[in-house]
Amino acid sequence: MRHVIVGTGPAGVVAAETLRRLDPAAAITLIGREPGPPYARMALPYVLTGLIDERGTWLRKDPAHWDRLGIERLEDEAVALDPAARTLRLASGRTLDWDRLLLATGSTPVRPPIPGLEGERVVHCWTLDDARRIAAAARPGARVVLMGAGFIGCIIMEALATRGVQLTVVEMAPRMLARMMDDAGAEMIRAWCERKDITVLTGARVTAVAADGGGHPLQVHIDDRGTPRVLDADLLICATGVRPNTELVRDLADTDQGILVDEHLAASLPGVFAAGDVAQGRDFSTGGFSVHAIQPTAVEHGRVAARNMAGIETRYGGSLVMNVLDTLGLITASFGRWEGVEGGETAVLAEPGRFRYLKLQLAGDRLVGALAVGWTEHVGILRGLIQTRVGLGPWRDRLLRDPTRVAEAYVARTQAIAAP
Numbered sequence: 001m002r003h004v005i006v007g008t009g010p011a012g013v014v015a016a017e018t019l020r021r022l023d024p025a026a027a028i029t030l031i032g033r034e035p036g037p038p039y040a041r042m043a044l045p046y047v048l049t050g051l052i053d054e055r056g057t058w059l060r061k062d063p064a065h066w067d068r069l070g071i072e073r074l075e076d077e078a079v080a081l082d083p084a085a086r087t088l089r090l091a092s093g094r095t096l097d098w099d100r101l102l103l104a105t106g107s108t109p110v111r112p113p114i115p116g117l118e119g120e121r122v123v124h125c126w127t128l129d130d131a132r133r134i135a136a137a138a139r140p141g142a143r144v145v146l147m148g149a150g151f152i153g154c155i156i157m158e159a160l161a162t163r164g165v166q167l168t169v170v171e172m173a174p175r176m177l178a179r180m181m182d183d184a185g186a187e188m189i190r191a192w193c194e195r196k197d198i199t200v201l202t203g204a205r206v207t208a209v210a211a212d213g214g215g216h217p218l219q220v221h222i223d224d225r226g227t228p229r230v231l232d233a234d235l236l237i238c239a240t241g242v243r244p245n246t247e248l249v250r251d252l253a254d255t256d257q258g259i260l261v262d263e264h265l266a267a268s269l270p271g272v273f274a275a276g277d278v279a280q281g282r283d284f285s286t287g288g289f290s291v292h293a294i295q296p297t298a299v300e301h302g303r304v305a306a307r308n309m310a311g312i313e314t315r316y317g318g319s320l321v322m323n324v325l326d327t328l329g330l331i332t333a334s335f336g337r338w339e340g341v342e343g344g345e346t347a348v349l350a351e352p353g354r355f356r357y358l359k360l361q362l363a364g365d366r367l368v369g370a371l372a373v374g375w376t377e378h379v380g381i382l383r384g385l386i387q388t389r390v391g392l393g394p395w396r397d398r399l400l401r402d403p404t405r406v407a408e409a410y411v412a413r414t415q416a417i418a419a420p
Contacts, residue, residue, distance in 0.1 A: 008032030
């Protein structure tokens with residue numbers, strides 16, 4: 001059996017290792033277009049903070065890891081797929097035959113169509129090379145503008161703040177973390193950031209960037225809720241979202257937001273699977289299909305796809321939307337259907353002055369979603385209650401009165417189910 005995996009992020013790496021365990025005799029090729037060992041993009045901000053060096057981003061630290069497993073690793077780019085012939089052509093000119101193909105091609109940062117964004121002092125934080133460029137420019141006192149205050153943007157924001165820069169965050173949405181936090185929680189996060197001397201502009205957008213090329217600051221033009229402003233910046237960082245890399249199967253496979261896959265992570269082409277940020281797979285909470293660009297989903301996708309590629313039928317139960325974020329010491333989390341469901345009920349406890357907020361979303365007697373700001377002790381329990389779909393029984397009404405009792409509810413209900 002010949003297995004080819006395109007993509008060396010967490011999904012591709014886990015898939016390759018799983019295939020080797022399940023099929024010791026198979027030929028396995030792992031292809032990544034970036035030079036150097038496979039690494040975790042989500043670790044890049046920690047390089048900027050100094051918590052780790054570049055080696056700390058590597059998914060596997062042993063340089064001999066792939067040779068020892070008998071996995072061929074290529075630094076190349078897949079450029080054309082022939083599903084009928086089951087061949088894959090690479091940028092180097094080499095053509096690979098495959099029996100099973102996994103596309104774990106990840107995603108690419110979106111750069112908005114704004115005049116001036118093509119300059120050399122405008123960067124993403126998506127590759128090791130990006131991180132090197134940011135580290136060189138984001139020195140203490142440097143003026144930095146960060147476009148985007150979503151999940152990735154806020155991780156980058158924390159890294160920049162630890163470097164002592166003068167930081168302004170510009171977010172088009174009316175609140176920070178618009179896809180993982182409601183208005184009340186987002187306002188607490190904004191206030192927390194401003195206490196840390198970060199300027200946060202929500203409902204604002206960059207309209208143009210100008211540079212004279214003479215070493216002078218960038219002129220970042222902003223529409224701040226209808227008021228034009230100009231910010232001087234030594235560096236502009238884009239964190240304005242990503243798009244799945246579906247180009248390889250464009251006009252070949254069924255795609256939507258990403259590559260559409262079934263409950264076995266199989267694409268619409270025979271022998272082809274998809275995993276990670278590029279895969280539009282089952283959503284645990286809704287039963288629909290969504291792209292969940294988070295590392296836990298990528299890892300589980302890789303494991304399940306590999307089992308099916310090896311002929312071991314394995315269903316994927318769906319990924320839970322979850323985000324846990326440390327913003328300069330303030331821990332925030334969102335899980336599942338945190339916006340609530342039709343006919344559901346909501347329990348809320350808010351202490352803005354203490355930066356503490358807890359919101360539970362219930363459907364019947366089950367917890368289906370949750371938000372937490374400053375409640376670190378509840379993060380694992382909230383996830384457990386949602387993923388187990390355990391019925392709360394009498395604890396439903398107790399949680400509606402006091403949502404902080406989720407730990408008691410979890411212990412009581414899981415013990416009741418376990419009892420004979």
